[in-house]
Structures are given as C-alpha cells and as structure tokens.
Amino acid sequence: MTEHLDDSTQQFAPLFGANNAVSGTVADSVDAAASDSIQGDEMRRRRIWPWVVIACLLVALGAACGGGVWFFQDHVLPGTTLWGNSVTGKTEQELFEDLKGVIFLNPMHTSEEDGRPKYLPADEYLSGNVREKLAIAKRSAELHPEDYGENVRALEAVQPVDLTASEISVRLGATWLTLEIIEEFMFELFSTPRYCQWNIHVHYAQYTGEWNVEGKSYDRSNVKAYNTYGTGRVNGYKIMEETLNLRDVRIFDYIEDGNGMKTALLNKKETAIAQGKQELIKQAFADWIWSDPERREQLTKLYNEKFNSIRPASMTAAT
Numbered sequence: 001m002t003e004h005l006d007d008s009t010q011q012f013a014p015l016f017g018a019n020n021a022v023s024g025t026v027a028d029s030v031d032a033a034a035s036d037s038i039q040g041d042e043m044r045r046r047r048i049w050p051w052v053v054i055a056c057l058l059v060a061l062g063a064a065c066g067g068g069v070w071f072f073q074d075h076v077l078p079g080t081t082l083w084g085n086s087v088t089g090k091t092e093q094e095l096f097e098d099l100k101g102v103i104f105l106n107p108m109h110t111s112e113e114d115g116r117p118k119y120l121p122a123d124e125y126l127s128g129n130v131r132e133k134l135a136i137a138k139r140s141a142e143l144h145p146e147d148y149g150e151n152v153r154a155l156e157a158v159q160p161v162d163l164t165a166s167e168i169s170v171r172l173g174a175t176w177l178t179l180e181i182i183e184e185f186m187f188e189l190f191s192t193p194r195y196c197q198w199n200i201h202v203h204y205a206q207y208t209g210e211w212n213v214e215g216k217s218y219d220r221s222n223v224k225a226y227n228t229y230g231t232g233r234v235n236g237y238k239i240m241e242e243t244l245n246l247r248d249v250r251i252f253d254y255i256e257d258g259n260g261m262k263t264a265l266l267n268k269k270e271t272a273i274a275q276g277k278q279e280l281i282k283q284a285f286a287d288w289i290w291s292d293p294e295r296r297e298q299l300t301k302l303y304n305e306k307f308n309s310i311r312p313a314s315m316t317a318a319t
Contacts, residue, residue, distance in 0.1 A: 100150050107140040107148060123313055125151075126158050131309035134159065158311055162304050165290045170299070172285045173211065173244045176306050179204060181299070182244070186213075189284055190225045190236055200237065202244075211244035213237050229277050229284075233270050239278050249274040 104125040109116045125133070137151040170177070172185075182202045186192070192200060200215040216237035219225055229236035233251050242249045251270035254262045290296045 101154065104151050104154065105147050107136050107151065122154070126154060127311050127313035129309045130155055130158055130160070130311045131305055160304075160308050160311060162300065163308055165296050165300050168300065168303050170289055170303075172240075172282060173246050175204065175209070176303065177299075178302075181295070185285060185288055186237070186240055188288070189281070190219070190222055190229065192219055192222065192225075196222075211241060213241040213244075216241065229281055231270065231273050231277060233267075234274050236277070236281070239274060239281060243278055243281055249278050 102122055103119045104122065106117055106120050106125070109118045134152065134155040137148050137155055141148040141152050172182075179202050183197075186202065187197055187200075196215075196219045199218045200213065203212045203214060204210070205212070216235065219237070222236075224230075225236040226232070230239060234249060239249050249271065251267045251274055252264040253267050255265055256262050289299070
C-alpha cells in the first residue's frame with residue numbers, strides 16, 4: 001500500500017511537488033468522507049420526515065375529532081348521534097326522556113339555523129331570570145305540554161320567594177312605577193277635575209331620566225293644588241314634578257341691577273313653606289301607595305318581576 005502511494009505521489013511530483021501531491025490525495029479522501037456523511041444525514045432525514053408529517057396529521061385529526069365531540073356534547077343531545085350514526089343504540093327522543101330533569105328542551109330554539117342550543121343542562125336552564133323563563137315555558141307548554149311540561153314544573157320549583165309590600169321600599173320618583181300610578185295618585189291627591197285631567201299628564205324621559213308634569217298651570221282654580229299642597233309662589237303640580245325628580249323645592253327672587261342683569265336670590269321663607277308642602281305630598285304618597293289591595297298586589301308583582309327574578313347558577317342543582 002505504501003509503495004503504491006509513493007508511486008502515485010511520484011507521478012504528480014513534477015507538477016506540484018511531492019508534498020502537494022500527498023496533500024491533494026488526503027484532501028480528496030476527507031472530501032469523500034464528508035460527502036458520505038452528508039448523504040447519510042440526508043437519507044436519515046428522508047426516512048424520518050414522513051413519520052413527522054404523519055404524527056402532525058394524527059394530532060390535527062385528534063384535535064378535530066375532540067372538538068367535534070365537545071361541540072356535539074355541549075350543543076346537541078349528548079351521545080345521540082355522531083356523524084349520523086347512533087352511539088348509544090337509542091333515538092334522540094328516548095335519550096331525552098331518560099335525561100329529563102338533567103337537560104331541558106330549550107323553548108328559544110326554533111330551528112337548526114337560529115344559533116341557539118336545542119338542549120340546555122339543568123344548571124344553566126334553572127338559573128338567571130327564572131321568572132322570564134317560566135313565562136316562556138308556560139307559553140310553550142300550552143302548545144306542546146309533552147315537551148315543556150317538565151320545564152314548567154322545574155322552574156316553578158326554583159322561583160325566588162316573593163317579597164311582600166312591607167319588604168319593599170318605594171318613594172315618589174321611583175322609575176319602576178308606571179305613569180298611570182303616578183297620575184292616579186296626583187289626581188286623587190289634588191282632586192283634579194275630570195275636564196282638567198285631559199290636559200295634565202305625567203311623562204318620563206328614559207334617556208335623560210327626567211320627569212315632567214305637562215299642564216302644570218292648567219288647573220288654576222284648584223284649592224288643593226294652590227293652597228293645601230301648594231303656595232302662592234309654586235303650585236302642587238310643580239312641587240310634584242320636583243319631588244318626582246328627587247329635588248328639593250326652592251323659591252328664588254330675581255333682582256335686576258342698573259344694567260338690566262338679573263340675579264337669583266333664594267327666598268328662604270317661601271322655600272321653607274314650599275318644602276313643607278313637599279313633605280306633605282311625600283307623606284301622602286307613602287300612605288296611599290299600599291292602601292288599596294288591588295294596587296298593592298299589582299305593585300308587588302311588578303317589583304318582584306323587575307328586581308327579584310334572578311337565581312344564581314351556584315344555587316342550582318339538577319332536579
């Protein structure tokens with residue numbers, strides 16, 4: 001081997017010298033080895049790469065299937081069908097019958113395109129505004145008692161206990177009171193003549209939260225409005241308006257200076273008299289509001305519907 005190498009180097013010695021010939025041969029050997037190593041790495045990558053692709057596809061497929069099952073279980077009757085095939089051996093209706101009380105048919109679901117789930121779990125359905133849900137369930141049960149009868153029974157069992165009139169605090173100006181109630185009180189308190197009632201009305205602006213009594217000056221000959229519950233400076237209708245807006249009545253005198261500029265000056269005496277009338281109106285309302293049994297029932301029902309209808313989900317248990 002050594003002799004053969006020496007002969008090879010001797011052939012290139014005239015051109016490059018002996019040392020260069022040896023160096024070139026060694027370099028060629030190194031390049032060949034490196035080339036073999038690169039080719040080996042490339043082959044290994046080619047063998048591993050398809051398995052990496054397959055693994056990624058399996059992970060993606062598993063996630064898609066898991067998400068599909070999650071959606072199916074959360075938004076459709078759990079375990080009924082999967083890709084059109086039964087996974088329990090029971091029909092959807094049979095499973096629904098088995099799970100009544102654990103799940104409820106959603107009355108708000110009208111079609112597959114409305115975006116609402118067809119079934120709801122008990123902890124979700126039997127919480128929130130359960131009074132409103134009960135009203136909807138009763139309407140649905142009138143048409144389909146076999147489907148929504150259980151809804152009505154379950155919702156009736158979780159209704160909040162109604163507050164009584166003695167537990168409800170209401171003042172003149174409460175925005176949940178109807179306009180009819182306010183007008184009824186005002187006309188009864190001032191004994192407003194029937195012909196005047198056509199021109200005097202109470203309004204409430206939702207956007208500004210402001211109450212307004214229209215036609216405050218129309219009933220000029222009313223003794224109660226201008227004497228008993230009013231003064232010579234401000235009548236009872238205006239005091240009523242200020243009370244509805246939760247403002248204390250104030251009477252101002254306006255003094256004009258030499259330049260024609262007017263300055264408002266609080267008239268303490270007239271203000272005190274007017275505020276005394278305001279207190280009379282407030283007390284009259286407190287005595288009046290619960291005095292009639294029919295009105296008391298109407299207002300307690302209205303109050304409970306508006307402010308005593310929410311049932312926290314944490315309190316809910318499957319029935």
